[in-house]
Amino acid sequence: MKSYSFRLQKLLEMREKKEEQSKLEFKKAENEKRFEEEKLFKLKDNYSKYSNINLNDSVIEKKIRHNYLRSLNYCINETSENLDKKVDIVEKKREELKKCQIEKKTVEILKEKDKLAFEKEQKMIEQKLNDELALYAYMRNQN
Incomplete structure (x- = not known):
């Protein structure tokens, strides 16, 4: 009885490697997106913390606070734009991963079907051999 070998095994291995690479890229994009979300949360938290105007502050303190809030607002807008880009990248990576x-599953299904056909053929060969042996034994017993 001969052993099973899949003709497209190299293709399957290539697709498995490609899937693993895609998983890594997706995970990296997810981490970058999460980092941007955390950054945006911290910036918004700082903005809300320092946006309360204290009437007892001096003019200089108010001016410094105002400039800081403008800077925070600029950073919030920039981070929001970056987050939107990261979300788009994550979606693209998700589609690539799918x-x-x-593609990998398609080749795996082909392999499963091919293996089942091989096993069926081997069982038929074995059954034919058994039938022939039984026939020879019957013929010998008849003589």
Whole structure:
């Protein structure tokens, strides 16, 4: 009985590697997005913390606070834009990962079907051999 070998094994291995690479890229994009979300949260938290105007502050303190709040607002807007870009990148990476998973699964299904056909063929060969042996034994017993 011969052993099973899949003709497209190299293709399957390449697709598995491609899927793993895609998973890593997706994870990296997710981490970058999470980092931007945390950064935005901290900036908004600082803005809300320092946005309360104290009437007892001097003019210089008010001016410094105002400049700081403007700077925070600019950073919040910039970080929001970066976060939107990161979200788009994550979605693209997710679609790439889905595509890679589908491609790999397609080859895996082909492999499963091919292996089942091989096993069925081997069982038929074995059954044919058993039938022939039984026939020879019957013929010998008849003589």
